Amino acid sequence: MHAPATPIDIDLLIEARWIIPVEPAGQVLEHHAVAVRDGRILELLPSDQARQRYRPGQLRTLGDHVLIPGLVNLHAHAAMNLLRGYADDLPLMRWLTERIWPAEQKHVSHDFVRDGTLLACAEMLRGGVTTFSDMYFFPDAAAEAALEAGMRAALGVVVLEFPSAWASDADQYLSKGLAVRDRFKHEPLLHFTLAPHAPYTVSDATFERIRTLAEQLSLPIHMHVHETGEEIERSLSEHGVRPLERLHRLGLVGPELIAVHAVHLDEGDVALLARQGASVAHCPTSNMKLASGASPLPALIAAGVNAGLGSDGVASNNRLDLFQEMRHAGLMAKLTSGDAAALPAEQLLHMATLGGARALGIEHETGSIRPGKSADLCAISLDEAETRPCYSPLSHLVYAAGREHVTDVWVAGIARVAQGNLLHLHNNELKARARLWQNQVAL
CATH class of the missing domain: 2.30.40.10 (Urease, subunit C, domain 1)
Structure with missing residues (x-):
């Protein structure tokens, strides 16, 4: 024996x-x-x-x-937790130009981003989210907050053509953002993306530079694409083609692209995303709240496009809740397709976990329960x-x-929530910081 x-x-x-x-x-x-x-x-x-x-x-x-x-939130603006409920019941462009951009110009700073991201991390962790893909200013502050919270984060090197409190022009956005990546690239919980805001806020010349950097550094490209009908019309007027076709001609539609929202897609757009191996970050609650429209998600999935779920920021959603996103994605798909079998629960959980991880290129690390993974x-x-x-x-x-x-x-492997309670962040301190910022923003 x-x-x-x-x-x-x-x-x-x-x-x-x-x-x-x-x-x-x-x-x-x-x-x-x-x-x-x-x-x-x-x-x-x-x-x-x-x-x-x-x-x-x-x-x-x-x-x-x-x-x-752990759930993967494929698209967030975490620091915007400090603007929850600040600009409700407006369509996207009015929401941006009349409320959000002016508030950001006045209030966004390193401390704003750090405190807002900490508040977001607390909300996400308590909701089962272990990874989030962020697009916002001061990514160094977001990195500090994510590390303090003990969360996995993919931080975007945000790029715009107009100035903000973070940078003055596209060159500075890139140089400062890449310097943050260099500073934190050895942190095992932190990953990075190139994050041009959208086709309507970034020039061809900047996109060409982003394409080169993505190839050299093997970084995903995280970008709002085809969010509204107005965006399509503007691109046709200014460039003569739809935004995705413009990006394709510039060499940005490939496996590295995470097309956020991807609401207004025709059959050619769907086929292009599938053929080029791009991913989509589906944000159903934000799309409904801003009346942006309904993504043809069943068609994308049927074509073989990898898809993940995102909350967007709480200024256009009010919750960083992946359970809500799974439910809304499933119900919206059934409603718009007329097919009650569209997007079954198994597919929705895949989107909220492994689909998001694959889009970020970290599926070897997270997204499923397999030996060897985190x-x-x-x-x-x-x-x-x-x-x-x-x-x-x-x-x-x-x-x-x-x-x-x-x-x-x-x-x-480290417990961050136990029996519903946060273990490494303090609720009273977070609420106090939120009150201080509310008093400033409300002035």
Whole structure:
């Protein structure tokens, strides 16, 4: 007879009633466990086997919970948490020109961005988001906030042709943003993108420079594209082609492109995105709130376009809530396509996790529960009256549960939320900072 094997020492063992690893697609495991060592997933296996094989420094047993990969918010303007509810009930261009841009010109600073991003990180972590892709000024301040919160972030090197408190012209936006990347590029939780604001705010010459930098530095290009009908008309008037075709001619439509919103697409646009391997960041709540329109998401998915979900900023959404985005994306797709089978729950969870990670080029690191990946994980309780009975935990994640049911969140194996409570950020301090900024902005 062989002697029993000596248990392997690990840092953390998480047992759950259900685990949905996202890879392979559609799999729902019952009574399984995730073994974590040095911040990475060591193994996913049945709970009874895990108890015999491993000796964890910490054991977390989740009763009627579902464990999923941490959610990936593919498009946010995190610091705009300080402008929540500031410019409601306006269409996009009036929202920008009459309210948002003037407020930003007056108030945005390093401290504004740091405090606003910290507030956003607290909201996202409590809602199960472990990674966010940000597009805003002062990315150095956003980096400091993300590191303090212990979140994974892809920070955009924002580019515009007009001045702001951060930079005076496109050259300075690029030089300052790339200097931030150089400063933080060795931080394992931080990633970077090139983030030209939109085709209507960036020149051809700047786009050509961005294309070269993307190729040289292997960085994604994160950009608002085809958000409104007005944007299409303006491009046709000024350039003679639709914005996506203009970007294509400039060499920017490829696997590195994350086309944010992508609402007003015709069949040629969809085919171009699919053929070139681009990704789309779908922001259904913001698109509805600004009356921008409904993205042809089912057609994009059918064509093979990779898609993730984004919240946009809270000034045009009011919540950084990926559960809401999954639900709204699914319901909008069914409504606009006339097909009740459009975008099933499995596809929506993929968009909120692995789809976003793939768009950012970090799918080797996060987005699914697989050995070798970072232990970015989220636990959701399905043990409440409003989540009973539960015939399908996958369905419940989209159609019944919400961010209020998130109990535990880990980033790189470190607990950031436990039993619904933030562990490394202090609510009273965050609320005090929010009050101070509210008093300034409201003047």
